[in-house]
Amino acid sequence: MKPTIKDVAKKSGVSIATVSFVINNSKPVSVETRNRVLKAIKSLNFRPSNSARDLVTGKTGNIGFILTDDHFLRTEPFYTRIFLGTEFEARSEGYYILLTTIKRDFKETDNLPRFIIDRNVDGVIVAGKVPHCFIERLSASNLPAVFIDYIPPKNDYPMVLIDNIQGALMATNHLISLGHTNIAFIGGGTEHPSWVDRLKGYKQALESSNIPIKNSLIVANDKFQGRQNGFNSAKMLFSKKNNITAVFAANDAMAIGVLKYLRDNGKRVPQDVSLIGFDDIEADLMLSPTLSTIRVPKLELGTEALKLLVNVIKSKKSLSKKILVPVELIIRESTSIYSPK
Amino acid sequence: MKPTIKDVAKKSGVSIATVSFVINNSKPVSVETRNRVLKAIKSLNFRPSNSARDLVTGKTGNIGFILTDDHFLRTEPFYTRIFLGTEFEARSEGYYILLTTIKRDFKETDNLPRFIIDRNVDGVIVAGKVPHCFIERLSASNLPAVFIDYIPPKNDYPMVLIDNIQGALMATNHLISLGHTNIAFIGGGTEHPSWVDRLKGYKQALESSNIPIKNSLIVANDKFQGRQNGFNSAKMLFSKKNNITAVFAANDAMAIGVLKYLRDNGKRVPQDVSLIGFDDIEADLMLSPTLSTIRVPKLELGTEALKLLVNVIKSKKSLSKKILVPVELIIRESTSIYSPK
DNA sequence: AAATTTTAGTTAAACGTTTAACTACTTTAA
């Protein structure tokens, strides 16, 4: 059978309490006994029982990771990478991650994830946009929670966010520095803070370079943000005659849609139109040209969120800290210097 | 504080044992008391403590889900769907899933997932191909395990497999029924049972239609199985003059690579070449033409594996059952009737 | 009617930890 703390105690000739102190560093133990205990632990291959420990401490050692199923199933491994960051960090922090999805159209009457109902987690991480009514239910459950890449309305949970404004600034400034002035923006709907901020950064960049902002160059009204949407938006923009020489798409998926539209319609990238995305989804290595973009450190989003959550759990204070994770400009083939015909 | 079984017992005027019997249906309880207890449970919003229960039963209520990180991060949400199937089924079975990845090049000396070392799972599900040495380490741990979509060498674990031969038969027969005879096969390396079986099905279909098998039409030597590989293989096939009119690619990712090669080289699909894949990764709705394929029921792979594992855990017998999940022919735009020029 | 079996419930031990309260020394302070 699995060895218990008693076996260790017997083998090293001390009480089980002392063994516990050694395991948890919770009380001073003399060097000799500590070593004796450690040796016994090793030789018996002892591992403390989670359930016993959890029972007495009232903790579970688990953390829930929640996202909508469509986010989880996105073709770009964006949220999966974030999850992996969390999972990885959880290993060193000694937590287990319970991953579950909720429906994108979570209803008032839907069940919360079972680990919340059963209180089988010490806290949860919510990644990406989730329905309002889910957030309300979650907040009623009084569990510590941290949000990633989404600002929950009316709740001051701690958050780990992408520095969207800065990224959009970098992307737009990159295009400007290449000589472009007729720069289009393609974004998702305005109900998501990320798109709002990326648009904000775009505008700021233009302003500070004294380039007039033309609403005719901005498409940001769709609820979705996939390739199809990029394709459609590009169609809207390029069917009018407005001399666009560069496009900043608010994410790579849309950028790929734009790319497809341009290719289908005889525009060369980057010779005729420069194109930059956002996210760096390292999607398609076959993509040609390769896409300039703003790299979002996805693993880091996940690790930071876990660290933050562990802090909240341990301090028991509901610090409403916001961490803004910096992004990085990645220049590839899809952007080049403006060369008028 | 969280209500305990004692609170329920007090409220309903019975002993805690009776409450336990009601919760677990483990001993007959009269209808009246049962109802009284259930009412108390509901009104107190009582949920049994996992840790307490686990401690006494020696179970954990957790199941580990293991796959390599590159599988998890694949652009096609193939394994993520399988996971979702498992997770979904786990909800109704009352288990929690701990998802973790191992490295594709897992080394003898690498640590097993922490939940195995700590024995914090009652069993594990392994999805997709994993390194041999990992399997050996796993099997030394003596945990119940079920494999999905991979046949572990030298171990008779229970498995849930795709009916690859049948699928390949269906795909090839579909092409044959359209009048094609010069049908190429593009597969991955032969070290993976799936590719071997899909090739086998391809050959069987040709044989039973009395179409000679030409090795020049078969490319199956690469270790990887992505788009790039499909692209390269198509190049190899079509650069020789051999009148290929149809291609069966052993997965959709490779099929998409083939499609790209054909498009780049002026061949129309399906007018000039019919193309069918395998998996149905519902990748790119923008793909044109849409891809005929063999649908693999991914969720079902996951649910079946969980059911099987739960069976093993409960029966304590190491039944080495194999479940072959049926596939389905999905005809879309990329295959059409053979029309000689 | 007595003996036996069945049914519905109770009691108490056990699971493997953590930790508050205590003890017995040893060191330091007065």
Next chain:
DNA sequence: TTAAAGTAGTTAAACGTTTAACTAAAATTT
């Protein structure tokens, strides 16, 4: 020299369940 404080360890209770062993009453069999 004695009292106080510090150190290193022990004892035992507690956490919230499950379950074996038991009891008392009811139902069935003889």
